[in-house]
Amino acid sequence: xxxxxxxxxxxxxxxxxxxxxxxxxxxxxxxxxxxxxxxxxxxxxxxxxxxxxxxxxxxxxxxxxxxxxxxxxxxxxxxxxxxxxxxxxxxxxxxxxxxxxxxxxxxxxxxxxxxxxxxxxxxxxxxxxxxxxxxxxxxxxxxxxxxxxxxxxxxxxxxxxxxxxxxxxxxxxxxxxxxxxxxx
Amino acid sequence: xxxxxxxxxxxxxxxxxxxxxxxxxxxxxxxxxxxxxxxxxxxxxxxxxxxxxxxxxxxxxxxxxxxxxxxxxxxxxxxxxxxxxxxxxxxxxxxxxxxxxxxxxxxxxxxxxxxxxxxxxxxxxxxxxxxxxxxxxxxxxxxxxxxxxxxxxxxx
Numbered sequence: 001x002x003x004x005x006x007x008x009x010x011x012x013x014x015x016x017x018x019x020x021x022x023x024x025x026x027x028x029x030x031x032x033x034x035x036x037x038x039x040x041x042x043x044x045x046x047x048x049x050x051x052x053x054x055x056x057x058x059x060x061x062x063x064x065x066x067x068x069x070x071x072x073x074x075x076x077x078x079x080x081x082x083x084x085x086x087x088x089x090x091x092x093x094x095x096x097x098x099x100x101x102x103x104x105x106x107x108x109x110x111x112x113x114x115x116x117x118x119x120x121x122x123x124x125x126x127x128x129x130x131x132x133x134x135x136x137x138x139x140x141x142x143x144x145x146x147x148x149x150x151x152x153x154x155x156x157x158x159x160x161x162x163x164x165x166x167x168x169x170x171x172x173x174x175x176x177x178x179x180x181x182x183x184x
Numbered sequence: 185x186x187x188x189x190x191x192x193x194x195x196x197x198x199x200x201x202x203x204x205x206x207x208x209x210x211x212x213x214x215x216x217x218x219x220x221x222x223x224x225x226x227x228x229x230x231x232x233x234x235x236x237x238x239x240x241x242x243x244x245x246x247x248x249x250x251x252x253x254x255x256x257x258x259x260x261x262x263x264x265x266x267x268x269x270x271x272x273x274x275x276x277x278x279x280x281x282x283x284x285x286x287x288x289x290x291x292x293x294x295x296x297x298x299x300x301x302x303x304x305x306x307x308x309x310x311x312x313x314x315x316x317x318x319x320x321x322x323x324x325x326x327x328x329x330x331x332x333x334x335x336x337x338x339x340x
Binding site: 004012016017020021023024025027028031032035036038039041042043045046048052053056146147150151153170171172173174175176177178179180181 | 196213223228235239
């Protein structure tokens with residue numbers, strides 16, 4: 001039996017314990033949940049900027065390949081094989097640049113090794129071949145003239161879903177110049 | 185239930201111990217995640233700065249190779265990059281054989297600053313293009329604490 005003087009003490013003790021539990025358990029729990037979302041965001045952002053870099057470097061690589069052709073005596077337009085003024089997706093393995101229909105590019109797919117739209121040489125970017133799964137990333141490239149015909153701007157936009165409702169995106173741009181006289 | 189004097193405050197001690205443990209764990213998670221978010225955004229911003237620098241170097245090389253703009257006898261007053269006409273600051277030394285001629289200019293590419301220095305020399309390398317790209321506007325490069333710089337240098 002509790003003596004008379006101790007009667008209200010258990011109540012205070014319980015209240016203190018409950019408030020402690022609330023602060024000590026629920027606060028770190030919610031912080032951990034938010035941290036998990038932030039960690040996923042950081043992971044996806046690293047993937048996203050590498051994907052954007054890959055796109056820019058692929059376009060640049062095609063342009064540089066055309067410069068080398070000119071150096072070998074084969075007169076080639078430096079912008080040969082690069083679609084201008086039309087949204088496209090690319091496959092870095094074979095430098096394929098495929099235009100998106102209706103101005104909407106499909107999400108990238110992966111076979112666990114590469115980010116592309118299927119095996120090398122795939123031209124149908126909208127369907128998912130077996131062994132490939134859709135990723136959360138969409139990458140689209142737009143090349144426009146800044147100062148025709150010698151200066152182009154390459155913009156690679158990567159979009160990805162961070163949650164069911166939220167979408168993030170950023171655009172990486174580079175200006176490329178026709179610094180070799182290709183006869184155009 | 186009657187407690188003995190020795191057991192008094194044990195629950196509180198236990199609660200403090202457990203809560204401080206959980207709190208430490210929480211703080212540790214937050215600090216790790218905070219760093220990874222910072223790393224990923226620095227990585228992204230660094231790309232912006234790098235491609236600004238690379239575009240700048242391309243522009244300087246274009247004007248040099250196609251238009252021989254960086255002439256030491258008739259230095260250019262301005263240059264066109266990214267549809268902007270920007271002034272060129274030329275420093276031509278008295279004796280070209282010993283000192284390089286230096287041309288500097290800066291412009292912005294989608295709000296990212298790029299500063300260029302083109303050097304013309306008598307001996308190899310005859311041209312040095314040095315491009316500093318930033319992830320911020322030209323006016324706030326020195327003041328913005330999140331300003332990030334990437335540079336490229338071309339010799340030919």
